[in-house]
Amino acid sequence: MPAIEIKKSDWKLFRERLPGWQEKYMEQLVKEYADYLQSDVPASTKFWEMEKRIKEDKHRPGVLLSLEKKNVDFDLMRLMKDGAIEEKDLEGFSQELIDRVIELYNVKW
Numbered sequence: 001m002p003a004i005e006i007k008k009s010d011w012k013l014f015r016e017r018l019p020g021w022q023e024k025y026m027e028q029l030v031k032e033y034a035d036y037l038q039s040d041v042p043a044s045t046k047f048w049e050m051e052k053r054i055k056e057d058k059h060r061p062g063v064l065l066s067l068e069k070k071n072v073d074f075d076l077m078r079l080m081k082d083g084a085i086e087e088k089d090l091e092g093f094s095q096e097l098i099d100r101v102i103e104l105y106n107v108k109w
Helices: 008-037 043-057 069-082 095-105
Strands: none
Touching: 008 043, 008 069, 069 095
16 A cells, blocks of 8 residues: 655644544543443452553553654554544545545455
8 A cells, every 4th residue: 555645734633633532532431441440340350450451541542642744544544443533533634535544444454
């Protein structure tokens, strides 16, 4: 798959939307954590499971993402694969970028 040139407008829009996407994603994670913590599982199990889960989750693109213009297409694909965004969230980006993200999303990694 050849690389595409990321347009300045796409880069700007990505930087504007990312914090909101990440906040929404982390809200969902916190809700999942709260539901789990209210379960009937023993406290020690909850503690160690939460420690493991947070350690893994903090590396997900919906939580932490280094911003590089050249990676916008891959970052959007990763956010989609992680469930942080949906295809409808790509509205407003250039059609070239949207097509690229969908193409990447459909590749078997």
